[in-house]
Amino acid sequence: MKYEVVIGLEVHVELLTECKLFCSCPNRFASEPNVNTCPVCLGFPGAMPQMNRESLQQALTASVALNCEVALYSYFDRKNYFYPDMPKGYQISQYYIPLGSKGFLEIEDDQGSLKKVGIGRVHMEEDAGKLVHEAGGEAAARSSMVDYNRAGVPLIEIVTEPDLRSSEEARRYLEKLKSIMQYAGVSDCKMEEGSLRCDANVSLRIPGDQAFGIKTELKNMNSFRAVEKSLDHEIKRQVEILNSGEKVATQTLRWDEDKQETIVMRVKLEADDYRCFADPELAPIELTAEEVEQALQNLPEMAEERAHRFVEEYGLPEYDAGVLTASRCMADYFESCLTLYNKPKEVSNWVMGEFSAHLKNAGLEADQAFFRPEDMAELLKMIDEQVISGKIAKKVLDKAFESGKKPRQVVEEEGLLQISDQSELEAIVDQVIAENPDTVESYRGGKSKALGHMVGQVMKATRGKANPQLVNELLVKKIDG
Numbered sequence: 331m332k333y334e335v336v337i338g339l340e341v342h343v344e345l346l347t348e349c350k351l352f353c354s355c356p357n358r359f360a361s362e363p364n365v366n367t368c369p370v371c372l373g374f375p376g377a378m379p380q381m382n383r384e385s386l387q388q389a390l391t392a393s394v395a396l397n398c399e400v401a402l403y404s405y406f407d408r409k410n411y412f413y414p415d416m417p418k419g420y421q422i423s424q425y426y427i428p429l430g431s432k433g434f435l436e437i438e439d440d441q442g443s444l445k446k447v448g449i450g451r452v453h454m455e456e457d458a459g460k461l462v463h464e465a466g467g468e469a470a471a472r473s474s475m476v477d478y479n480r481a482g483v484p485l486i487e488i489v490t491e492p493d494l495r496s497s498e499e500a501r502r503y504l505e506k507l508k509s510i511m512q513y514a515g516v517s518d519c520k521m522e523e524g525s526l527r528c529d530a531n532v533s534l535r536i537p538g539d540q541a542f543g544i545k546t547e548l549k550n551m552n553s554f555r556a557v558e559k560s561l562d563h564e565i566k567r568q569v570e571i572l573n574s575g576e577k578v579a580t581q582t583l584r585w586d587e588d589k590q591e592t593i594v595m596r597v598k599l600e601a602d603d604y605r606c607f608a609d610p611e612l613a614p615i616e617l618t619a620e621e622v623e624q625a626l627q628n629l630p631e632m633a634e635e636r637a638h639r640f641v642e643e644y645g646l647p648e649y650d651a652g653v654l655t656a657s658r659c660m661a662d663y664f665e666s667c668l669t670l671y672n673k674p675k676e677v678s679n680w681v682m683g684e685f686s687a688h689l690k691n692a693g694l695e696a697d698q699a700f701f702r703p704e705d706m707a708e709l710l711k712m713i714d715e716q717v718i719s720g721k722i723a724k725k726v727l728d729k730a731f732e733s734g735k736k737p738r739q740v741v742e743e744e745g746l747l748q749i750s751d752q753s754e755l756e757a758i759v760d761q762v763i764a765e766n767p768d769t770v771e772s773y774r775g776g777k778s779k780a781l782g783h784m785v786g787q788v789m790k791a792t793r794g795k796a797n798p799q800l801v802n803e804l805l806v807k808k809i810d811g
């Protein structure tokens with residue numbers, strides 16, 4: 331392609347706090363509509379907002395985790411516009427002085443080397459409410475409802491420099507950002523619940539050009555996959571426009587997940603004018619250098635450090651450590667299992683393999699799974715105690731995920747106990763020997779593989795429940811006499 335792609339991302343992240351930003355209403359997802367509200371977040375005249383320190387602490391943690399310079403003095407501005415989800419007629423945000431600036435995070439670029447993506451600003455603001463269009467009843471077709479539970483929830487907006495050069499880089503940036511926010515304990519970053527939202531600016535230019543091309547803005551991308559696809563779609567669209575000698579129009583486009591294409595929302599004639607000014611009701615945000623330093627010192631272990639420690643402390647292969655630390659809750663899950671069953675490689679195999687596959691199927695994160703670390707430990711102990719075989723253990727895990735029952739209960743109810751009773755197995759072994767004279771011969775003739783075949787026959791006859799080691803011993807003893 332003869333053009334260079336220039337992408338910048340604006341990401342809104344909801345902070346994990348007990349309370350909303352300027353009132354003591356709970357910051358909670360999926361409550362009944364409008365229950366988490368009060369005069370402050372409903373924008374009643376005369377209600378006095380007051381910033382809670384918890385939100386500031388989280389925003390500060392996010393800023394230092396993203397290597398930002400932190401403003402010791404900043405304040406909130408009013409960004410004035412009208413929309414029904416914003417009852418005050420303005421949003422409280424940080425327009426003139428962001429809390430964090432000049433930060434960066436590192437990703438792999440398209441050539442596989444490490445690249446710094448500049449973060450221009452990290453600022454605090456309040457979230458808006460939510461319009462509900464699919465309200466039931468007769469009026470549904472001609473009305474919308476509004477839920478103010480989200481109004482006033484603390485957000486940070488994280489704005490990159492125009493440093494990203496492809497849709498893949500954009501996706502990698504988002505994955506890294508999500509990991510950092512989760513490890514820092516700042517946000518759960520659940521895109522499907524709206525706690526991470528992303529807008530993108532895209533333009534093209536001839537490589538070597540200093541000036542940027544005309545950019546368009548993309549909105550409404552609700553998964554990392556959607557971000558990547560809509561960027562690809564938009565890049566292709568702009569290439570076609572430029573190749574035909576036309577000019578790209580300054581537009582805001584919306585990604586339509588069903589149609590898999592971008593749709594024009596509005597054409598921008600000039601910059602939006604929000605008449606921003608400092609909010610006269612809120613005290614300025616003041617921090618000391620010591621508080622910033624403390625936040626830096628208190629940063630929890632991030633993904634790379636943790637992966638490194640998994641290799642050093644548990645002797646795991648780097649691959650395992652990378653997979654397990656890809657999300658914080660997975661890494662936490664793994665380490666919780668270890669406190670109950672201290673065989674790192676075994677736990678790693680099961681967590682990365684069967685457990686992850688089930689999570690993926692169910693669309694769950696590790697911390698949402700009913701199958702808790704104690705269940706995993708229980709399952710692995712049963713293999714060690716030869717109560718079940720490894721093969722049966724997979725079946726037990728399937729059933730446990732399906733039914734929500736404990737592993738030991740599944741084993742008992744499904745009759746999956748391993749057969750370690752010699753006399754019971756002997757009868758089956760005898761039968762297999764009698765039915766396979768040729769295989770017995772070739773084993774005697776030195777083909778050790780033949781034994782495996784017969785073990786398989788016994789396992790099949792017992793539907794996988796025979797103790798394979800015992801079967802092996804019995805076969806050898808009987809054939810070799």
Ligand SMILES: [Zn+2]
Nearest residue numbers: 353355368371
């Ligand atoms: Zn409130």
